[in-house]
Amino acid sequence: MASRVIAAAGGIVWRKASTGGIEVLLVHRPRYDDWTFPKGKADEGEPLPVTAVREIAEETGYRVRLVHPLPEVTYRVRGGLKQVAYWICRLVEDDSAFRPNREVDKLRWVAPREARKRLTYAHDRTLLESFEDLVAQKRHKSRTLVLLRHAKAVPRRDFDGADDERPLAAEGQDRAKELVPLLSAFGVRRIVSSPAARTVQTVDPYVATTEELLELDDRLREGTSRQQVERAVEALLGTKRPTVACTHRPALPDLYATLDISGPVLAAGHALVLHHRKGRVLASELI
Structure with missing residues (x-):
């Protein structure tokens, strides 16, 4: 046995x-x-x-x-x-x-x-x-960057408004709350998100537990150019503060390529924690 x-x-x-x-x-x-x-x-x-x-x-x-x-x-x-x-x-x-x-x-x-x-x-x-x-x-002395895919959103077919306004489903709202102790464990102090409602709502519960301001970055949207992604990554890696960046599944391949890593396809509400130093990723772990 x-x-x-x-x-x-x-x-x-x-x-x-x-x-x-x-x-x-x-x-x-x-x-x-x-x-x-x-x-x-x-x-x-x-x-x-x-x-x-x-x-x-x-x-x-x-x-x-x-x-x-x-x-x-x-x-x-x-x-x-x-x-x-x-x-x-x-x-x-x-x-x-x-x-x-x-x-x-x-x-x-x-x-x-x-x-x-x-x-x-x-x-x-x-x-x-x-x-x-x-x-x-x-x-x-490595720094921390958490790449987070937004939690489960209301399906496109069930929402009549603009795609950027599509909110989290009930399941996604629960997951957003579950992320609070996880992000806290890695000491996240900088919170960056695509402006879409579903990404903002994914990190909102964590924002509410901190004194940090939420930063909106258009370069984390779906369909941004490779050059924009490179600038976004440069900004994300350039801070000493442990950072979370909430984005969309279609944006992940360009983010991974810019970071020079082979990352997984993240499920909704899942994250890849990157440990980096001087612009180079040293280790990663899936949460």
Whole structure:
């Protein structure tokens, strides 16, 4: 009989050390008397990026955003096979609300060399090695661009107005709300959309949770020229702020070509998260 798979997520949280270099965050769990990276099991139906951010906050008191994916870690536990998705994470706020508790009673910020000595499990040390390899490539400082296809809209045949005014269907409105914690997990602070009603309505629930302004960009419409797309991409990559760009399925091939990537055909309300640096895409993940 196949082992039960237990989905979990967490991250390696890093910050600049006062003496130079970087430090990573470790947690001590009194139940196991171990030192490890913050992580935890996904709630039913919870996307793993959301799990990672939630569990790190619950265990450490730190609010973080996901920066770059790390290799998945799989190991056997009582009751099944645990699969843990990890990301490199950056602090959103320097302050922690941590209080020692039965689950985690100690936190330590340590240099990677000390972390290697302190970590209890071999799979954590292997994960640390992957992190250090990415740090050597400066990928821990990568920027984030989320390419989002608008959620499901009312069919053209059922709408009498102009196509730009066609709104989201009820299913699409539900999906737009589901996107809020996902975009928050990646720390999105710049929100750009095609002017069409269905793209604007897809990001509206997220806009409502932030103090950011919605930017409308005609170059993200369907049928724009390749030159316009290139200018749009240049503007999207040119900011340090994690960015979401909500667009249409027909616009995706030109966006992918301009970014020099082979991207998937996104389903309505789905997104491709791109991690980039100096105009080059380093990694991507589908959400």
